[in-house]
Amino acid sequence: MKPVNVGVIGLGTVGAGTVDVLSRNAAEIARRAGRNITVTHAAVRNLGRSRDCDIAAISLTQDPFEVASNPQIDVILELMGGEELSFDVVATALRHGKHVVTANKALIATRGNELFAQASEAGLVIAFEAAVAGGIPVIKVLRESLAGNRIDSLAGILNGTCNFILTEIREQGLEYDAMLSEAQRLGYAEADPYFDVGGIDAAHKLSILSSIAFGTHLNFNSVYIEGIEHIRQQDIVYANELGYRIKHLGIARKDERGLDLRVHPCLVQKSQLLANVSGVMNAVLIHGDAVGATLHYGAGAGAQPTASAVVADLVDVVRTLTADPGNRVPHLAFQPDELAELKSLPITAIECAHYLRLTVRDEPGVLAEVTRILGQRRVSIKVISQKGFGGDDGVVPVVIVTHHAREADVASAVTEIEDLDASAAAVVRIRLETLD
Numbered sequence: 001m002k003p004v005n006v007g008v009i010g011l012g013t014v015g016a017g018t019v020d021v022l023s024r025n026a027a028e029i030a031r032r033a034g035r036n037i038t039v040t041h042a043a044v045r046n047l048g049r050s051r052d053c054d055i056a057a058i059s060l061t062q063d064p065f066e067v068a069s070n071p072q073i074d075v076i077l078e079l080m081g082g083e084e085l086s087f088d089v090v091a092t093a094l095r096h097g098k099h100v101v102t103a104n105k106a107l108i109a110t111r112g113n114e115l116f117a118q119a120s121e122a123g124l125v126i127a128f129e130a131a132v133a134g135g136i137p138v139i140k141v142l143r144e145s146l147a148g149n150r151i152d153s154l155a156g157i158l159n160g161t162c163n164f165i166l167t168e169i170r171e172q173g174l175e176y177d178a179m180l181s182e183a184q185r186l187g188y189a190e191a192d193p194y195f196d197v198g199g200i201d202a203a204h205k206l207s208i209l210s211s212i213a214f215g216t217h218l219n220f221n222s223v224y225i226e227g228i229e230h231i232r233q234q235d236i237v238y239a240n241e242l243g244y245r246i247k248h249l250g251i252a253r254k255d256e257r258g259l260d261l262r263v264h265p266c267l268v269q270k271s272q273l274l275a276n277v278s279g280v281m282n283a284v285l286i287h288g289d290a291v292g293a294t295l296h297y298g299a300g301a302g303a304q305p306t307a308s309a310v311v312a313d314l315v316d317v318v319r320t321l322t323a324d325p326g327n328r329v330p331h332l333a334f335q336p337d338e339l340a341e342l343k344s345l346p347i348t349a350i351e352c353a354h355y356l357r358l359t360v361r362d363e364p365g366v367l368a369e370v371t372r373i374l375g376q377r378r379v380s381i382k383v384i385s386q387k388g389f390g391g392d393d394g395v396v397p398v399v400i401v402t403h404h405a406r407e408a409d410v411a412s413a414v415t416e417i418e419d420l421d422a423s424a425a426a427v428v429r430i431r432l433e434t435l436d
Contacts (some may be wrong), residue, residue, distance in 0.1 A: 003036040004318050007067040007098075008058075008293050009043045009089055010080035011051050014103050014130070018077060018310045019053040028091070029311065033318040039063045043067045049236035052303070068093040077310060078102040087111045090126070092237030094118050099321075101313045103130035103306055108306035109204035109220040120336055125320060127313035132205040133158065133282045134296040135305030137312065142212045142286065149288030151213040153253040155435055158205040158263075161189045161196035162228050162248035166265075166279045170245070176229065182273045183320055189278055199248070199263045206250035208282070209331040210261055212255050213339055222344035228262035235357060235428060238399050240370040242355075242383065245275040246285075249433065258343030262352060266433040267355050274435065285435060348408040353432035356400040356410075358417060359425035362389060366422045367398065379405040401432070 006022075008015050019039055021028065030036045042055070043064035067090050068076055073335035078100055080086055084108050090100050094115070103107065103210060107115075108128050119126045129139045133156070142151070157163050161183055168179045180197065183189035195201045207220040228248050231403040239246050253260040268275040272294050277283040282300030287293050299305035360366050367384070374381060381403040402410065414427045 001035045003038045004033075004074045004321070005040045005072055005316065006075050006077060007041040007043075007073040008039055008077045009064045009067060009086075010078070011042050011050075011053065011055070012079070012081075013303045014306045015077070015079040016052040017043070017307035018079065018239065019055070019058070020316075021304065021307045021311050023054055029315060033315045037314065037318060041067045041070060041073060052200050064089045068098070069096045072094070072097060074321070075099045075101065075314060077314065078104060078107075079310070080104075081106070081122070083107055083110060087115070087369055089106050090115055091118060094122055094124055094126075097122065097124070099127075099317045101124045101127045101130075101317060103128070103310055105131040105201070105204040105208060106180050107131075109207040109218060111436055112208070112218045116336070127317055128208070129313045130306050130309035132208050133284060133296075134160075134298070134300040134302060135308045136282060136284065136296050136300065137309065138209065138284045138286075138296050139202045139212060140208065140312075141294075141296060146286065146288050146291060146294075148347050149290045151254075152287045152289060153251070154209060154213055154284060154286045155249050155251045155274065155433065156206075156284035157247055157274060157282050158197055158202040158250045158284070158299055158300070159248060159280060161193065161197075162199075162202070164188050164281070165197070166228060166236070166246055166248060168229065169231070170240070173233060175233050176231060187287065194227075197229055197286075200224040200248045202262045204250065206252055206261060206263055209250070210252035210259065211254060213286070214259065214342065215338065216259070216342050217339050218404045219344065222259065222261050224262040224264070224347040226262075228265055230428060231265055231430075232428070234397065235355075235430065238357065238397075239355065239430075240270075242267070242399075242401060243270055244268060244355075245270055246430065246431070247274060247277070249274070251433065252427045254342065257349070258345045260345045262347060263352070265430050267430055268433055268435065272435055273420060302341055305375050317403060348406075348411070350407045351404050352407070353404050354379075354400075355411050355428075355432060356414065357403070357428040358398040358400065358423065359395050359427075360398055360420070361394055361422040361424060362396040363384075363394075363422060366420075369420060370398070370400075370417055370421070373416045374400075374402070374413050377404075377405075377409045377416075379409055393424075403430070
């Protein structure tokens, strides 16, 4: 059979890594796919820049649409990132009858519904394993390996930058700002790190995973999002004393009320496997009714791990080139006309335990006033501890762990506590997750 010609949009870290893997493992990949796979064209921003891959046999252009519409190309690898331009490029490729492989989580999370509809109408495939958790094949697991299960929940460390910063704060004993600078120096965080540390990147990934797990249309706007900017070294120390680690998690649950989708820092018991995932690694914990709990762990980013997922998708696409489109695995696991419209729960409806760190004046009656407020809001205290005595400024940290309580009640209590004359700073509030 004739080789499959591939066009790559973007030869940055992931694009170059993908070309390198395709070249290095060409014979093995051809044995798996049943056909040779050849990268013939690529679109890049700068034609003169050196590349971390062999481009001698690749025709380069600065126009991605030239590659997307080239009649000689069978499959497009969209590895440029971003949303608007990448959407136009992928839509163009589909209009010209080309299958697409992408590592672009923002594109899939925000515009995936439109692109999947276009692809399905044209009998084409959009493959996106590399969009979530790098080299961990969690999308294939949810979409294929666990197809016999009702998925009840999933929770994951979905952003390596956040996990690295929180790990280093705990291990090095330094503050957030110092560890963010270190992550930027090492290349784990961008110069503008907001998408990572602000939780947006993890929310894109959670949106994709939840749609596949629960059979719904993609709905990124339904995800509640918090970052890690407010976490301080003392919170990590206090959590450790209580038997917890702080992790930035994406959480998706479905019950009779609807979908609970959220991304935020959590206190996780040290005995939990997710609590022991360190550095830039990712992990996803999935609960299925038949299989029980399964944990999927590995590198969530980087040239080679992400290229591994891109190439795996490409092999799958090549295998389906001669297959009946009606017998392919659906993009979101469920048949398109079987996707459900489930209600998304507001964060105020969630019930969980909370860690609260108060900064209050070291005066008689303050703790009594705090406990009164919590009691009036139906928030029961599990642990309360004053950390030391008031220093020169006369204030002291107080750590409280609550029992399960409604989010709205805890938020109201925190607002009232912050309004006390004895309150000297905003309350730091972090949710506790049992991961049941």
